[in-house]
Amino acid sequence: MKLAVCIYEGPYNHEASDSAYHFIKAAIDKGHEIRGIFFYHDGVYNVTKLMEPPQDDRHIANRWSELGATGIDIVVCIAAAKRRGIVDDVLVDNVRISGLGQLTMMAIEADRMVTFGD
Amino acid sequence: MSDDIKKIMFTVRNAPHGTIYVYEGLEVKLIMAAYDADISVVFMDDGVYALKQGQNTDELGIKGFEKTYGVFVDYEIENVFVDKQSMEDRGMTADDLLVIGEDEDTEAPIKPKVVDASEIAAMMAEQHNIMSF
Numbered sequence: 001m002k003l004a005v006c007i008y009e010g011p012y013n014h015e016a017s018d019s020a021y022h023f024i025k026a027a028i029d030k031g032h033e034i035r036g037i038f039f040y041h042d043g044v045y046n047v048t049k050l051m052e053p054p055q056d057d058r059h060i061a062n063r064w065s066e067l068g069a070t071g072i073d074i075v076v077c078i079a080a081a082k083r084r085g086i087v088d089d090v091l092v093d094n095v096r097i098s099g100l101g102q103l104t105m106m107a108i109e110a111d112r113m114v115t116f117g118d
Numbered sequence: 119m120s121d122d123i124k125k126i127m128f129t130v131r132n133a134p135h136g137t138i139y140v141y142e143g144l145e146v147k148l149i150m151a152a153y154d155a156d157i158s159v160v161f162m163d164d165g166v167y168a169l170k171q172g173q174n175t176d177e178l179g180i181k182g183f184e185k186t187y188g189v190f191v192d193y194e195i196e197n198v199f200v201d202k203q204s205m206e207d208r209g210m211t212a213d214d215l216l217v218i219g220e221d222e223d224t225e226a227p228i229k230p231k232v233v234d235a236s237e238i239a240a241m242m243a244e245q246h247n248i249m250s251f
Contacts, residue, residue, distance in 0.1 A: 041142055100149040108124045113247040
């Protein structure tokens with residue numbers, strides 16, 4: 001199945017980003033295709049390289065970057081990002097800023113869109 | 119591809135103010151309406167408050183967006199529904215609902231259509247994808 005994943009919440013404060021990550025890893029292991037990952041609302045904070053969590057904790061931004069390095073399209077909404085001070089300069093690698101049109105294409109092309117957030 | 123237009127539903131379940139979900143979710147609807155997709159929007163739970171006319175956010179010091187719903191029909195977002203039970207639970211009636219556009223010919227105001235849970239369930243079953251804001 002072709003899946004798209006939306007993440008609405010920021011890192012650490014909320015479990016959405018962790019749940020989405022584990023869901024995606026499990027889906028890939030099961031042989032599903034990830035059409036794309038879209039960060040919206042406070043979700044845009046998940047991929048800033050300015051975060052520096054304690055070393056014994058997971059590094060959420062690096063985790064997404066590593067997933068992006070496998071070829072999965074990871075998109076941060078430009079409108080949501082600009083509102084929150086997230087710009088190209090602070091993004092981790094393998095993640096891109098683009099518009100809501102990308103979310104639209106994911107919703108159209110994916111068999112299922114799975115949302116993580118409140 | 120016109121014979122393969124995907125049906126995408128938005129559910130609005132949060133109150134309009136207090137969090138940004140509904141406001142940023144509105145931006146998604148307006149963008150998505152420009153694409154080849156069959157869009158519908160259902161307001162339910164606290165989301166019905168977003169459709170209450172006469173909102174004023176001045177004292178909250180935040181930007182209101184109630185008026186933006188008035189362009190829905192102009193943006194060809196015409197399938198707009200509101201859950202009857204959610205309205206009743208919150209003391210709202212159809213008279214409280216804001217206008218989402220006007221009829222092209224008669225210029226009569228168009229309001230969201232009040233539906234019940236079984237009608238919403240039937241519509242949900244037809245969707246390609248459902249997004250919640």
